[in-house]
Amino acid sequence: MKPSSSKNTNPVWAFFSSVRLAVFLLITLAVTSIAGTIIPQGQPLDFYKDQFSHTFFQIIRVLQLNDMYHAWWYLGLLGLFSLNLIVCTVKRLPFTLRLLRKDNLSLTSHRLRKMPFRHEWKTRGKVDASAIKPLLEAGKTRLPESQVDGGRLFLAEKGKWSHWGLYILHSSILVIFAGALTGSFAGFKGNIMLLEGESTDHIVDASRSKQIPLGFSIRCDKFSVSFYDTGAPREFKSDLAVLEGGNEVLKKSIVVNDPLEYKGISFYQSSYQAVPQVTVRFHRKDGTREDIVLSAFQRISWPAARLTLGLMQYLPSFNGVPAARIWLADSEGKTRALWLLKGNEKIYTQDDEQFSISLIGASQSYMTGLQVKKDPGVWIVWLGCTLLIFGFGIVFWVPHQTKWLWIGEKDGNTIVILAGQTNKNKIHFEKEFHKTEQAIESVLGVK
Amino acid sequence: MTFSSSYLLSLVTFVYLGAAALYLIHWVFRVQKVGLLATLATYAGFAIQTSGIALRWIESHRMGYGHAPLSNLYESLVFFSWVTVLVYLFIEWKIRRREIGAFAAPFATFSMAYASFGTEDKIQPLIPALQSNWLIAHVVTCFLGYASFAIACGLGIMYLLKKDDSRGGQGILGGLPEKKLLDELVHQTIIFGFLWLSIGIITGAVWANEAWGTYWSWDPKETWSLITWFVYATALHARFVRGWAGRKIAFLSIIGFVSVIFTYFGVNFLLSGLHSYGSQ
Ligand code: HEM
Numbered sequence: 216m217k218p219s220s221s222k223n224t225n226p227v228w229a230f231f232s233s234v235r236l237a238v239f240l241l242i243t244l245a246v247t248s249i250a251g252t253i254i255p256q257g258q259p260l261d262f263y264k265d266q267f268s269h270t271f272f273q274i275i276r277v278l279q280l281n282d283m284y285h286a287w288w289y290l291g292l293l294g295l296f297s298l299n300l301i302v303c304t305v306k307r308l309p310f311t312l313r314l315l316r317k318d319n320l321s322l323t324s325h326r327l328r329k330m331p332f333r334h335e336w337k338t339r340g341k342v343d344a345s346a347i348k349p350l351l352e353a354g355k356t357r358l359p360e361s362q363v364d365g366g367r368l369f370l371a372e373k374g375k376w377s378h379w380g381l382y383i384l385h386s387s388i389l390v391i392f393a394g395a396l397t398g399s400f401a402g403f404k405g406n407i408m409l410l411e412g413e414s415t416d417h418i419v420d421a422s423r424s425k426q427i428p429l430g431f432s433i434r435c436d437k438f439s440v441s442f443y444d445t446g447a448p449r450e451f452k453s454d455l456a457v458l459e460g461g462n463e464v465l466k467k468s469i470v471v472n473d474p475l476e477y478k479g480i481s482f483y484q485s486s487y488q489a490v491p492q493v494t495v496r497f498h499r500k501d502g503t504r505e506d507i508v509l510s511a512f513q514r515i516s517w518p519a520a521r522l523t524l525g526l527m528q529y530l531p532s533f534n535g536v537p538a539a540r541i542w543l544a545d546s547e548g549k550t551r552a553l554w555l556l557k558g559n560e561k562i563y564t565q566d567d568e569q570f571s572i573s574l575i576g577a578s579q580s581y582m583t584g585l586q587v588k589k590d591p592g593v594w595i596v597w598l599g600c601t602l603l604i605f606g607f608g609i610v611f612w613v614p615h616q617t618k619w620l621w622i623g624e625k626d627g628n629t630i631v632i633l634a635g636q637t638n639k640n641k642i643h644f645e646k647e648f649h650k651t652e653q654a655i656e657s658v659l660g661v662k
Numbered sequence: 663m664t665f666s667s668s669y670l671l672s673l674v675t676f677v678y679l680g681a682a683a684l685y686l687i688h689w690v691f692r693v694q695k696v697g698l699l700a701t702l703a704t705y706a707g708f709a710i711q712t713s714g715i716a717l718r719w720i721e722s723h724r725m726g727y728g729h730a731p732l733s734n735l736y737e738s739l740v741f742f743s744w745v746t747v748l749v750y751l752f753i754e755w756k757i758r759r760r761e762i763g764a765f766a767a768p769f770a771t772f773s774m775a776y777a778s779f780g781t782e783d784k785i786q787p788l789i790p791a792l793q794s795n796w797l798i799a800h801v802v803t804c805f806l807g808y809a810s811f812a813i814a815c816g817l818g819i820m821y822l823l824k825k826d827d828s829r830g831g832q833g834i835l836g837g838l839p840e841k842k843l844l845d846e847l848v849h850q851t852i853i854f855g856f857l858w859l860s861i862g863i864i865t866g867a868v869w870a871n872e873a874w875g876t877y878w879s880w881d882p883k884e885t886w887s888l889i890t891w892f893v894y895a896t897a898l899h900a901r902f903v904r905g906w907a908g909r910k911i912a913f914l915s916i917i918g919f920v921s922v923i924f925t926y927f928g929v930n931f932l933l934s935g936l937h938s939y940g941s942q
Contacts, residue, residue: 234902238899449787449790471790485874593871604857
């Protein structure tokens with residue numbers, strides 16, 4: 216069924232409702248999308264300045280090719296595409312409605328004789344309608360019926376609803392867009408790195424570099440990585456705990472492909488980093504001593520000595536000896552960096568107090584990298600995807616089939632007409648039609 | 663000697679090569695018996711290939727890794743070839759014409775030859791990102807799409823080679839099916855492929871959402887699959903724009919398949935992204 220030219224000939228309307236525009240937009244989207252797979256995406260502008268010539272850099276900047284799938288012109292194309300789809304659908308709707316409202320019981324016998332599939336019998340005897348009517352549609356005895364041309368017309372119709380398939384299919388694209396928009400306005404995405412034992416109640420948004428509070432805290436209790444005997448990684452695993460007001464409310468071990476979800480926010484295992492850890496011993500003059508464990512990326516404060524400490528660098532072997540570079544800040548914020556070699560002592564003076572500092576041990580701990588996201592639009596996207604597949608199945612595989620049976624009289628003879636039509640899969644319908652034809656023939660007893 | 667899966671699968675390469683040659687002879691010289699032989703060879707190759715894939719699955723379990731053989735380039739090429747033959751045999755059975763085999767069997771042969779001689783065939787354990795049931799759903803659906811598009815491309819080439827039907831069945835090209843049938847077959851295989859590619863993209867999105875927390879990240883492989891999808895969507899709609907029948911759709915079936923090839927290989931070798939582990 217193809218709607219022919221509409222009464223509405225407004226050129227703007229005609230432009231936006233044309234399949235020609237849809238084809239043009241599909242080709243344009245296909246061709247332009249290539250750019251973003253060749254030009255690296257999402258790098259800072261300086262990167263492109265270094266990599267490309269000046270002219271090309273200007274093009275990249277103006278057309279936002281550094282993030283082209285979110286550039287104004289690309290989103291514009293998608294917007295135009297949606298508009299095209301909506302207008303096209305609206306234009307088509309009246310045709311579909313007219314088709315669905317068409318009264319298939321008011322056809323004349325003359326029309327039936329012009330159907331793509333038809334057969335006509337003539338017999339002298341009386342014909343028992345109740346005997347042949349069930350043959351029309353798999354033993355169904357109650358069929359819609361009307362009086363036409365002085366005879367009885369029976370109708371068996373299947374799959375009329377399938378005309379909605381195309382609407383389901385096309386609107387599914389819009390539903391997916393709606394889901395994506397919902398996600399980008401009402402959701403967020405970011406990353407966090409957590410040391411074992413560390414917790415956080417906020418994340419940093421990936422693109423806008425702003426802080427987003429989670430509304431609860433997430434803690435990494437342990438991270439582990441295991442390997443196959445080939446050396447390839449087998450599993451990355453983080454033991455996470457969710458804390459509300461300091462109380463554990465949920466614990467889960469996550470691996471790649473199995474995230475933790477809490478209050479609409481999901482935590483995915485995305486990366487990890489091995490973090491060196493050293494133990495440093497502080498000897499006071501009076502003989503008391505203290506051992507402090509320092510991890511990279513972490514500050515430790517030691518209130519008793521009014522010191523803040525950190526590990527800057529760790530070398531497992533410096534001329535055969537483990538070495539660590541540590542960083543100390545006193546209460547006034549004055550900082551110093553010290554190299555410690557295992558087995559050697561360093562003297563450090565703060566105010567009037569003197570410490571001797573030594574490196575006594577090193578170990579390794581991990582920092583887990585989590586991708587964090589909230590996307591309230593994802594269910595809309597899945598709904599759209601489901602509609603797309605269903606719509607597709609209906610458009611291509613559910614036919615609208617109609618069969619008519621007319622029984623009337625003419626010049627003392629009984630005339631029986633079987634007629635049918637389908638909008639797809641003609642070959643299959645033809646076979647079925649032929650079967651009905653034979654069944655009727657054997658009841659009528661005439662050719 | 664023991665039959666390892668790689669032995670069986672390299673054998674398949676030669677069986678398909680033979681089948682392709684027989685299909686070619688059948689088409690050019692129009693010998694019905696050779697056509698039957700070609701079909702038998704294809705069925706035999708398909709049977710050996712199926713056992714080879716099953717054996718590889720079992721071998722991976724024996725090694726303690728236990729995963730469906732769909733995880734690296736070698737395995738995906740073997741699977742691509744397998745699905746292509748499956749889809750082809752279905753069409754052959756449906757329309758009972760063997761000339762198309764001369765344009766379909768070579769795809770299966772190339773794919774197997776590349777797998778056997780150009781890639782690493784060791785069974786590798788699954789890296790964490792691939793440890794998901796979605797792997798199977800994603801790969802199977804995508805490859806059903808790719809295979810249909812390969813055959814649509816073969817049919818499109820036949821369409822372009824063939825002169826007008828009115829010239830009758832003269833010469834080598836005369837032996838090909840009528841243009842009207844070819845055109846209809848291109849359309850049908852594109853529809854079939856488009857459905858599976860759509861499901862493939864969707865299962866990929868569901869998986870990405872599960873593994874990385876984003877159903878779509880515009881990574882080059884994702885983007886290329888979308889580009890391919892746009893090309894075939896164009897082909898489906900072009901039918902409704904006057905003047906876009908026949909030749910232009912045949913061209914689109916070839917451009918579309920070039921896009922499939924690029925999605926499949928180009929992205930792994932030329933561009934970088936989340937999917938590049940496929941190039942191992
Ligand atoms: C990417 C998005 C789209 C998809 C996946 C899609 C899918 C389809 C499919 C599968 C068909 C059936 C084709 C056939 O029967 O061979 C179809 C038909 C059609 N589409 Fe789309 N379409 C899309 C976008 C559009 C747009 C933007 C328009 C706007 C003009 C449009 C207008 C039509 C029309 C008019 C038909 C013909 C229906 C008929 O008369 O049978 N489509 N579409």
